[in-house]
Amino acid sequence: METDPNPMSYLKISGLTKAFGKKRVLDGLDLEVRQGECLVVFGGSGSGKTTLLRQIAGVMEPDAGSIHIGGEDVGEVGPESRGVAMAFQNFALYPHLTAFENIASPLRARRMAEAEVAARVLEVARLLKIDHVLTHLPKQLSNGQKQRTSLGRSLVHRPPVLLLDDPLRNVDAKIRFEMRLEFPKLFKAFGSTVLYVTQDYREALALGDRIGVLVDGRFQQIDSPHGIYRNPRTREVARLFGDPPINLFEVTPRVDGDALAVDIGGLPVRLDDLRPQARPELIGRACVLGVRPEDVVFSTQEQPGALPVALEAVMPINVRTVTLLKAGQGAAGAEILSSRPEDPALAGRRERLPGWATLVPGRAMFFDRATGARL
CATH class of the missing domain: 2.40.50.140 (Nucleic acid-binding proteins)
Structure with missing residues (x-):
């Protein structure tokens, strides 16, 4: 495998391009994310956020460009071998499995010993404060509990890279506020390199070590939350952050x-x-x-x-x-x-x-x- 010449970046994307018909969704995208960093990809609908995550996960191939994870080019590596986990906004839980079994499913797929499965599921459930509903089916869970179960399933096998596709979009305001407080501690506890996609500027400012503002398939600015808000490089970036607006x-x-x-x-x-x-x-x-x-x-x-x-x-x-x-x-x-x-x-x-x-x-x-x- 080809190695990344810059070992400081755990996840590195170079010249990533993807088009659907005549519409170019990603246009020569470049990005570097440090190990253990949470980088929030912020942008409106259709800006290319989910397409970016799917290509990193390996479920969609780019038209051009490269993706390095842990210093290795993963262009020819299948999704199951990239060390990447992805959680979606629609929870995507197995309806016939309990919360415990949903969280345990990635470990069972790896044929992990039952004692280790139980220990890991309980560990992540306690961190997510859902250990009291592990025996419940998804239909018995609140939306907040479903969201935490979905996140637990992504975290339980301690992935080097965690991709979160607008995970708080379908939960109520109270849960969103609580999870914005809890997510940073969770990410640090598991040590994953996180790419977090959102259309909510408050979420971006609250969660990101850095924020990448994606507009029309390109990053207009990648900076700290303070840098994005106080020193926007373009009028568009300034307009996207703030309520009331600038x-x-x-x-x-x-x-x-x-x-x-x-x-x-x-x-x-x-x-x-x-x-x-x-x-x-x-x-x-x-x-x-x-x-x-x-x-x-x-x-x-x-x-x-x-x-x-x-x-x-x-x-x-x-x-x-x-x-x-x-x-x-x-x-x-x-x-x-x-x-x-x-x-x-x-x-x-x-x-x-x-x-x-x-x-x-x-x-x-x-x-x-x-x-x-x-x-």
Whole structure:
């Protein structure tokens, strides 16, 4: 077998390409995952996430490219010999087998001794907190218990590589929250290299050591959760992460004294933290200004350099309050989302309220209007 020239990467994908008819689902994909790392593959429906997992698992052949696992090219290795386990969003449990037998099935296929089978099943069931339902059939299990049973079946033989295809998609919000807390501990306990697919940005931020943002068959960015959220390389990556979503304004920065300035809603705003000599490439350029809602501070008291706005709507979200602000009038006006800690003074407010919006210094992002690339 051909060996991987980079031993630091336990799972390495190079130039992976797959097309169905005229649609290229994966377009020369490259990826390296370290041993024991959890990398979350995040993307919308049809971005190629499940196709990527199936090719790593060996149940689908790529049109081009290579896959190395543990330093070896597995292009000619069958699924059963790759050391890969995969769990699906639809649980895929055997309906006639108990939870114990479902979890034990990979071990029985390997003809493992019964004492070892029992010990391993009980170990993983205790970690997943389903040891009390091992005698139950799938129809007797809740969706959360089914999901944990499916995951237990994938983990029980301690696979070097674990592929999880949106496993929390079909469970309720409470179970999703609990499993987001538990998954990192489980992954570390078993030491598997994990590729976790999801369409939920919260899941990606909570679970990934790193996140790969897959758009149209290519990774637009692979970075830490903090890097993805705070330093997105493209407008598309910035737009995909955050609820409420990032504010995006088409602007053309200009010089205003010793600072850069832009117009939002037809009103001028000085960016006092940005000096023209520090960012000369922005001057006169068609840009998109991105500002996270938590970086917009609303006040009913006038602030120096603040943008005059009208508060249009208030929406409490858990311990935060989201406000919809309006800068300017008519069609030229701009809507701005602001997110702040829970504010009883604004809770339930329905009438318009004049105020001022200040952009937190150092948090503005600029993207090229034509390409979407970060400037």
